Amino acid sequence: MSGQDLIDTLSKIYGAYAEGDPGPFFSALGDDALMRFVAPADVFPFAAPRRGPEGAKESLALIAADYEWRSYGPLELIAEDNLAFALNGGRIRHRASGRETVLHMADLVRFENGKIVEFVEFFDSAGLLDWQEGAIPPAVTDTDPANKLGAVEGDDPARNKTLLSNAYAAYGRRDPGPMVDLLSDDASYNSVAQISDFRFAGPCYGKAQFMENMARIAEDYDLERYEVQDMIGGGDLVAVHSEVGFRHRQSGLLAEGEKIDLFRMRDGCVLEFNEFFDSLSVRKAYAQGGA
Numbered sequence: 001m002s003g004q005d006l007i008d009t010l011s012k013i014y015g016a017y018a019e020g021d022p023g024p025f026f027s028a029l030g031d032d033a034l035m036r037f038v039a040p041a042d043v044f045p046f047a048a049p050r051r052g053p054e055g056a057k058e059s060l061a062l063i064a065a066d067y068e069w070r071s072y073g074p075l076e077l078i079a080e081d082n083l084a085f086a087l088n089g090g091r092i093r094h095r096a097s098g099r100e101t102v103l104h105m106a107d108l109v110r111f112e113n114g115k116i117v118e119f120v121e122f123f124d125s126a127g128l129l130d131w132q133e134g135a136i137p138p139a140v141t142d143t144d145p146a147n148k149l150g151a152v153e154g155d156d157p158a159r160n161k162t163l164l165s166n167a168y169a170a171y172g173r174r175d176p177g178p179m180v181d182l183l184s185d186d187a188s189y190n191s192v193a194q195i196s197d198f199r200f201a202g203p204c205y206g207k208a209q210f211m212e213n214m215a216r217i218a219e220d221y222d223l224e225r226y227e228v229q230d231m232i233g234g235g236d237l238v239a240v241h242s243e244v245g246f247r248h249r250q251s252g253l254l255a256e257g258e259k260i261d262l263f264r265m266r267d268g269c270v271l272e273f274n275e276f277f278d279s280l281s282v283r284k285a286y287a288q289g290g291a
Helices: 003-018 023-028 052-066 125-132 157-172 177-182 206-220 279-287
Strands: 029-037 067-069 073-080 083-094 100-112 115-122 183-191 202-205 221-234 237-248 254-266 269-277
Touching: 003 023, 003 073, 003 083, 003 100, 023 029, 023 052, 029 052, 052 067, 073 221, 073 237, 083 221, 083 254, 100 237, 100 254, 100 269, 125 279, 157 177, 157 221, 157 237, 157 254, 177 183, 177 206, 183 206, 202 206, 206 221, 221 254, 254 279
Parallel strands: 029 115, 183 269
Antiparallel strands: 067 083, 073 083, 083 100, 100 115, 183 202, 221 237, 237 254, 254 269
């Protein structure tokens, strides 16, 4: 399947799900496909890894038992080779409390022989829990192409991937300079999490604020591991899936996991940078040390 084939397939799947029909999703899954959510399963029962169409049906049934989508759809969708990325979401209602909010998710979807073999979803897990318990709503992305002169389908994803690959390699060596150099003067950066948990969370704008956030990260955490696993480019977007480990300086505890970043780029510069990770598991890991 080409990248466009994957986009067409997922467009139909997300469109049907928005209409309350998960059938096309189940039909697209391989017999042993892995469906997982990057969130603690002891808090969100739907997040436990499950396999195949029957496992996916169980996960979606658990979601439907607790939540109702009032509006839903893909916000961005790109694909390359056997991988696709979707930024999706909408307005969601928590059935037990009746509260409504906007929730955004980042999906990584892997295909083999025309079938989905892995479906992974990221969201602000700490924010979702806090919201349904009556606190502030989950964080959302800061993606607004209208404020960035509009999406550019003709941008060069291969060049963008090369630039970002070099920037990530440098960051893994504890050198944020190449990433900073890629930022446009008015670039937005948004770690999709709660600022009450992470001083670097929430949107910031421009290189100066980005550097301030990088300083906060360096003050609070020591980078131990940053390994890029997947990178997908399409149009002016690049999605990056990584495995990371950060040690909390105050507690000395290490939090390891995975994250996914979404970049919008123009002429070799980053216009938007959103990152998703399991905010609740990281919160819990660092809280063990009394931080």
